[in-house]
Amino acid sequence: MTTTRPVALVTGASSGIGEAASLALAAAGFEVVGTSRDTANVTPRPGVTFVDLDVASDTSVASAVQQVIDRFGRIDVLVNNAGIGSAGAAEETSVAQAQSVFDINVFGVIRMTNAVLPHMRARGGGRVINISSIVGFVPQPYMAVYAASKHAVEGYSESVDHEVREHGVRVLLVEPAWTSTAFEANSVQTDRPLQVYARQRHIFEEYMAGAVRDGDDPAVVARQIVAAATDSKPKLRYAAGARTGRVHTMRRIVPSRMFDQQLRKLNRLPA
Template identity: 50%
Template sequence: MSKQGKGVALVTGASSGIGEATADRLARAGYTVFGTSRRPASTGRLFEMLTLDVTRDESVDAVVKDIMRQAGRIDLLVNNAGFGVAPAAAEESSIEQAKAIFDTNFMGVVRMTRAVVPHMRLQRSGRIINIGSVLGFLPMPYMALYSATKHAVAGYSEALDHELRTLGIHVSVVEPAYINTPFEANVMKPDAPLDVYREVRAGVERRVKEVLVGADGPEVVAEVVLKAAAANHPKIRYAPGLASRMRWLRRFAPAGVLDAGVRKDLRLEA
């Protein structure tokens, strides 16, 4: 680890929500934190903000080089940047939109990892924590593309940990359930909506909004990220809050019961 407190952390998507809460929590725990956002962010935080677009190789490389110039190392990478997708049938998104969703939510993780791992290898130490979702192990109807990106993040994280742990680098994925953040208020709408799905799409969206009202705040995720970052033997997968119960159901509940429960909760026809 760095002599600068507990180390140097890079948190993507840190202008609001989970990313901001995580960057703030790490800074208060003693890390030197660099947060990022696609657009220049306001100051007044406990951590420095840098402009980064995870869909552009040159932007990723420039930010990592800037941090290495300033701090000399990166001990922790938290891949949080991404966007939500409004409930929609899978066929209501064009191929172009599907590519855009994957380019940010999955390929953004890949780009950041490829840029940071060489430095961690030279250090023979490092932690990578990817922010996934409960939908990475329990897919949700009318969220097929988003669920697919989070499955990809989970699979990538688990495989990557096997590859890197002998080099002193550990990888974890944190998979929260519903989190009440501004992230959920700025979601991508389907670009090829079909009237046949209009009513059920609206119904699922109403149900999601209902659940979000009483959902945990982003601080729950931030605490789990800190726990994973500090653990001597970090787990590959963490499920904070409600997600831990959902993981248990996914593992032990009969498939038919779980299937029926998902449809009932979203008020879909049997």
């Protein structure tokens, strides 16, 4: 089976940003393939075909991408949305736990990108849209491993974009701020908690719960994903929500010392 409609492959599409992006891309005219680690438990979505995928597995990635190509004959857009959160002081996180976060958030992006690039280059076009975060370009205390993974995605994406642009392929970033999803509940908690950080960690958990509760609707992020997928002259970065745009501007124009002080105040850290 082949299709004349553009095909979008969205990882982590069973809920949250991935679900909203899948529905928005379908409404924009795409054939959409969403992925989940266990599609047997996914509620069907109109206009979205689901396939099983574990982005931490080379074999699973290769199989899922080949399934899409075999069924539709093309992949025009890859949305690397699958990810996992991580909370706790950096010292409280073991190297093994940090590696597990990177295996999904960073190496999952790399696996998926490597799997689709040969096909996109052969077709002479395509877009890889990587879901970053506001903490992909600013620090976030008590989320050091997660922030590091999103900083890595930013550096990887911008570098690869330069490599593949001459082949008609773009690698783009969508940067959400805090979004009203199950992010907090699905975050990995520190595997070796230390009493010295307990009080500040609790303060951070309260801050994060409020930020997610009052965060942007996933549809806000989905609109930017559709823009990245369809703009005739795409931007490297798409700020999803007013907060991301403001923080980008502040990071650029506010003196470093003042930005640092404001960050500590926001996170209720000692001066």
